[in-house]
Amino acid sequence: MAISNSSLGANISMALMSKVLDTAQEAGDAVIEMMEAVVPTSPDLGQYIDIRV
Secondary structure, eight states: OHHHHHHHHHHHHHHHHHHHHHHHHHHHHHHHHHHHHOOOSOTTTTSOOOOOO
16 A cells, blocks of 8 residues: 555656646747747847947
8 A cells, every 4th residue: 555655646746747847848938939029129239339438
């Protein structure tokens, strides 16, 4: 009985970790998609650096 309970616990842990990993991957994909969708306000933005001494 103890082996069965530990096996069940291990299976539940693996299923939970798999779900967490899938959720994290989906969230990462959504962040990448949002970053790619951002349209810069000015096409020259970031082309030059102003330095004053």
